[in-house]
Amino acid sequence: MATIEIKNLQKTYPNNHYAIKGIDVSIQEGEFVVLVGPSGCGKSTLLRMIAGLEDISGGDLFFNEKLMNSVHPKDRNIAMVFQNYALYPHMTVYDNMAFGLKLKKMLKAEIYQRVTDAAETLGLTEYLDRLPKEMSGGQRQRVAIGRAIVRKPDVFLFDEPLSNLDAKLRVQMRTEIKTLHRKLKNTMVYVTHDQIEAMAMGDKIVILKDGVVHQTDSPINLFRHPKNKFVAGFIGSPAMNFVSGEIVKEEGLYFVAQGMKFSIPPPLQVSMERYLGKRVDMGFRPEYVYDKGLEKERRLSTDVEIEILVVENVGSESYNHFRLNGMDTIYSYRSSSSNAHIPGEKLTVGIDLERLHFFDVETEESIL
Amino acid sequence: MRAIKIQKILLFTILSLGAMVYLGPFIFSVIVSFSDNKNLINQPGQIVNSGWTLRNYIYIWKDLPFATWLFNSVVITACQTVTNVFFSALAGFTFAKLEFRGKNLIFGAMLASLMIPGIILIIPKFLIINEFRMINSYPGLILPGMISVVNIFLMKQFFETMPKDLVQAALIDGCNYFQMFWKVFIPNSKPALAAVAIYTFQGTWNEFMWPLIATNTSEMFTLPVGMASLRYELLTDWPAIMAGTILVSIPTLIIFIIFQRYFIQGVASTGGKE
Numbered sequence: 001m002a003t004i005e006i007k008n009l010q011k012t013y014p015n016n017h018y019a020i021k022g023i024d025v026s027i028q029e030g031e032f033v034v035l036v037g038p039s040g041c042g043k044s045t046l047l048r049m050i051a052g053l054e055d056i057s058g059g060d061l062f063f064n065e066k067l068m069n070s071v072h073p074k075d076r077n078i079a080m081v082f083q084n085y086a087l088y089p090h091m092t093v094y095d096n097m098a099f100g101l102k103l104k105k106m107l108k109a110e111i112y113q114r115v116t117d118a119a120e121t122l123g124l125t126e127y128l129d130r131l132p133k134e135m136s137g138g139q140r141q142r143v144a145i146g147r148a149i150v151r152k153p154d155v156f157l158f159d160e161p162l163s164n165l166d167a168k169l170r171v172q173m174r175t176e177i178k179t180l181h182r183k184l185k186n187t188m189v190y191v192t193h194d195q196i197e198a199m200a201m202g203d204k205i206v207i208l209k210d211g212v213v214h215q216t217d218s219p220i221n222l223f224r225h226p227k228n229k230f231v232a233g234f235i236g237s238p239a240m241n242f243v244s245g246e247i248v249k250e251e252g253l254y255f256v257a258q259g260m261k262f263s264i265p266p267p268l269q270v271s272m273e274r275y276l277g278k279r280v281d282m283g284f285r286p287e288y289v290y291d292k293g294l295e296k297e298r299r300l301s302t303d304v305e306i307e308i309l310v311v312e313n314v315g316s317e318s319y320n321h322f323r324l325n326g327m328d329t330i331y332s333y334r335s336s337s338s339n340a341h342i343p344g345e346k347l348t349v350g351i352d353l354e355r356l357h358f359f360d361v362e363t364e365e366s367i368l
Numbered sequence: 369m370r371a372i373k374i375q376k377i378l379l380f381t382i383l384s385l386g387a388m389v390y391l392g393p394f395i396f397s398v399i400v401s402f403s404d405n406k407n408l409i410n411q412p413g414q415i416v417n418s419g420w421t422l423r424n425y426i427y428i429w430k431d432l433p434f435a436t437w438l439f440n441s442v443v444i445t446a447c448q449t450v451t452n453v454f455f456s457a458l459a460g461f462t463f464a465k466l467e468f469r470g471k472n473l474i475f476g477a478m479l480a481s482l483m484i485p486g487i488i489l490i491i492p493k494f495l496i497i498n499e500f501r502m503i504n505s506y507p508g509l510i511l512p513g514m515i516s517v518v519n520i521f522l523m524k525q526f527f528e529t530m531p532k533d534l535v536q537a538a539l540i541d542g543c544n545y546f547q548m549f550w551k552v553f554i555p556n557s558k559p560a561l562a563a564v565a566i567y568t569f570q571g572t573w574n575e576f577m578w579p580l581i582a583t584n585t586s587e588m589f590t591l592p593v594g595m596a597s598l599r600y601e602l603l604t605d606w607p608a609i610m611a612g613t614i615l616v617s618i619p620t621l622i623i624f625i626i627f628q629r630y631f632i633q634g635v636a637s638t639g640g641k642e
Contacts, residue, residue, distance in 0.1 A: 048536075051536075051540065052539075053536050053539060053540075073539045073540050074539065074540065074541070074542035074543075078540065079540065080536070080537070080540050082533040082536070082537060083533075084531055084533050085533075086531065086533035086534055086536065086537035087537075088534070088537075088538075088552055088556075089556050090555040090556050099541050099551075100540075100541035100542055103541060103542040103543060103547070104542060147537075147541075
């Protein structure tokens, strides 16, 4: 087990392209940390730098307070699981798992013990003599995880390990990896581009974009208190809705946009004061839009008239996409399936005033 | 339906004619090699009247240093095939999977060297080998053909189709670069290695120019050079030459038949296909 300390880490390529622009992340012993972000954000590069597969151009990387910058991958005591499994095609499942141990010149009996133990944990015992090509995608990824387990590493690194699996298997493997983490209690760093996977798996999530960390926090805090507009829009599915408007003062502060008027919740009244007369972006999640005819308890905004464009019914709930007062942007609103709407339906909704987010137009930072 | 049939017949005829063009001389050589008529090659019409004999084959084995030439050919071909397979795989792997300064420049220079006709290099090659006092010796015959740019290129193309993740997985498992090459990449590149081996075998076995220049006594000749020397030493004993030629081509034929599959794969992979 190990703590990982990443300090001002940078990666520059020869053409002066910055892949990682000074990242700080601190990972505790036994923590499951997910690096997530859109493609090209530098998350895989960061993981490979932790693994030692990419050179570090600047900054420092510590494992258990030991500087790792120029330590060879094999001496970092890490194990890595790749997106394409990266199993050795000519070796059986047993040999694939045993390969690293053989290179360490470990005793045969010890290797046998470790491999059979790992195979049992992963349900691979009956496949030990098979070649990778004789197995399904899910089984192959299990072998790749087995190859990681037998090394008894300080740190597990996962590089989008579930991307090549079908949706159902992905959800199943997600649970298996989490169960494994609970059992082994190792430090794990997991890269994915899928925010749902990140939310489901991480103790802590690091959100990256353009080589910069936008926010590091627990899943629930990311959802409730996004630091900026990018995080707010990235976390949550369907994504948060944004409306641009202005702050005006009457008997209190109000956000006004497109003929709609929302009173600013009391905790934000003070900080919004300096935006008086200025433009701000307001964000609201599809989950916090309510049908005025049904919801009576929450403190909702004034009436908003909408017309439903498209309805996506996913069974347990449905996502209704609509336009606001003739604006081009399409917004979404989540309702329960028992209250299903139909395209073309007009209704009056209100937004939960306690759940509004405001963002500075220039910095895109959250206004708290 | 009828048009397809005609098309098929036409195609079959053309292919048959093509096969005859290639097979004809070979079949004629076989006939000449078994004939007791020394002038058959000049009077092909005599084929009906000539008698059949094994005398030419016996003569080749008994009265000529055929066994010595065969031994030379086997030694040189074996050495060059093994070294070519090893070095072209090693270099191909390096160019395909490792990063180092000047990689593209070196590879570019190597490719550029292919533009120089081989015949131009014969004199400098001879001068160098001569300086090393290696003329008329095995090292002198083997050294210049130990590496081939074409083979390196072929292996590089092949290794590039193998995923980069394998390199990273092997690094994390604790391989050094040579172990990675030897234990992970080599076992997975049999078709490409076989293609290189077959091309090299065929090229070296039939090589005429360099052994002709680099040898000056009959006991260092390879089979093709030895066979050609018969033309000048004797009164051009065509049946004997043909018997020798048939014997020379048998190993190539056997290898081709056994490894046909790899041959075709090899051609396909040089075309950038898998």
